[in-house]
Amino acid sequence: LLQAAEQSWTTDPQASREHVGTAAATARDGLDEVRRVVRDLAPADVSNVESALGQVAREAALGFPVEVRIxxxxxxxPPAVASALVRTARGALANVREHADASRAAVTLTYHADEIRLDIRDDGRGFRPANIRPDGLRGRGLRGIRERAEQLGGQAEMESAPGEGATVSVRFPLEDR
Incomplete structure (x- = not known):
């Protein structure tokens, strides 16, 4: 775009201004996306998983409310499980923001006697879980959530259908205390 602006600088100044404006908007959008990616990769303080999930929900709530329930x-x-829960919430909410066209989402953390479970539910457009590509297009997404859970002895599940929203769930065993 900037090269096109340079080429038409003297012959068509209006077209040059439009090219420069489009290039500036594209650069701003790219910078916003890079900032989002960096924020999502940054380690969260998982010393209090409930607080960390609340922070993730506040950061993700761009254009739709995100409710957190405990x-x-x-x-x-365990810190590794807490980190996996927070990273799962970040990844699932990023997918909601980018793909679901949702009007709301809910993050629910449930403590059971022998496990902890995290559910991220949205009311968006939904998808067919069987159509998830194993290689991913832009990142690890749902496949990464599944792999992270399995590495820690947990399980991940995705429930969705077109037009029905989606739920991403992970659960990890906890020792009885």
Missing amino acids: DGTSRPV
Whole structure:
């Protein structure tokens, strides 16, 4: 765009201005996306997983509200599991923001006697889980969520259908205390 602007600088100044304006807007959008990616990759303070999930929800709520619910009795969560929960919430909410066209989302953390479960539900356009490409187009997305859960002895599930929203769930075993 900038080369096109340079070429038409003297012969068509209006076209040059339009090219420069489009280039500036594209650069701003790219910078915003890079900032989002860097923020999503930054380690979260997972010493309090509930607080960290609240922060992730506030950061993700761009254009739609994100509700956070905690069910069950809070208890200590191993740092690796807490980190996986936060990263899962970030990744799932990023997918909602980028792909779902949702009007709202909910993040629910549930403490059970022997496991902890995280559900991220949206009311967006939904998808067919069977159509998830194993190589991903731009990142690890849902495949990364599944792999992260399995590495820590947990499980990830995706439930969705076109027009029905989506739910991404992960669960990890916890030792009885």
